[in-house]
Amino acid sequence: MALVLTEEQSMLRDSARGLISAKAPVSHLRGLRDSKDATGFSRELWATFAEMGFAGLLVPEEFGGSGLGSVEAGIVMEEIGRTLMPSPFLATSVLAAAALSHGGSDAQKREHLPKIASGALLATLAIDEGPKHRPLHTEMRAVRAGNGFRLSGAKALVVDGHVADLLIVVARSAGSPGAHDGLTLFLVDPKTEGVAVERTMMVDAHNAARIVFDNVEVDADHVLGEVDRGGALVDVVLDIGRGAVASELLGLADEVFGRTVTYLKERRQFGKLIGEFQALQHRAAQLYIEIEISRAAVLKALQALDADAATAASAVAVAKARAGTTATRAVQEGVQMHGGMGMTDQFDIGFFMKRARVCEEFLGDANFHADQLARLRNY
Incomplete structure (x- = not known):
């Protein structure tokens, strides 16, 4: 395949560049940092993103999205990189949308993907537990309890975790840290008892969170994909x-x-x-x-x-x-x-x-x- 954008992809790039350069220059990030904004991004601008269809780029059309792919998401991310625009696009519209689209049940997709596409739901992936990215070294435990699981452990550097309405949490339900097998993904409401979220502003004035799970109970319907085979x-x-x-x-x-x-x-x-x-x-x-x-x-x-x-x-x-x-x-x-x-x-x-x-x-x-x-x- 030729390493060039198609005409439609070039039009998407121009549309994203026009919006982002006009509404979110670097001064936009500077203003959010200096004012110590509690959210860390503009919800008004995010609503505009959703209206233009950017929030649902990776969401299938049957669930209200554009049904496009990684090339199109990359085009928007490249424009975000040009102005350093703080936005939940990466956490919600890329990581969370990809996880739900590839691993969600029909019921989970119907419940969450239309909300992501409309900009109404903010979600993120909670995977890293230390200062370096080592996904297979997940130590957070998921122990069977009743008709579901009990989650215990902590996640670090969860992008936009302080504003997320939905957490996609990777935990170890079997095996030992370092093993590819034994991982399971869970959909967790951050308001669930036992979940403690601490906002951590990073050096680049973007936002992340440290999240502690203290015997958090989730039922089997909140498992994303297969138990023990989430790798x-x-x-x-x-x-x-x-x-x-x-x-x-x-x-x-x-x-x-x-x-x-x-x-x-x-x-x-x-x-x-x-x-x-x-x-x-x-x-x-x-x-x-x-x-x-x-x-x-x-x-x-x-x-x-x-x-x-x-x-x-x-x-x-x-x-x-x-x-x-x-x-x-x-x-x-x-x-x-x-x-x-x-x-x-x-x-x-x-x-x-x-x-x-x-x-x-x-x-x-x-x-x-x-x-x-x-x-x-x-x-």
């Missing part, structure tokens, strides 16, 4: 999420590159534009090459996810690792080429650096995905 569903959902985060990193890197090149064409030093210095030209050219290679890797991964998400792991690992290292290089070069002003809070480049660092870690950094790729290829 395959987790793999698919995480890969879809990784493709989306890689897209955000790509948009972030491209935006920083554009801002940096503009600065090189305007800043004068020693009587000439600094963009005339050959050393800076070489560095800018190398960064452009890195971004374009990453663009191809990300689009290839998104296309692979749409073709068969169960077999796209290798392409996704390459894309997430590549996008993370490229974005890191872009923000480092951006800060350095802007000089001392690049380190100040008054200048936007610092926001991009912080967001790149968070996205690099979220759902696995470059080292994690290099290890994943090696294992997939039996090294």
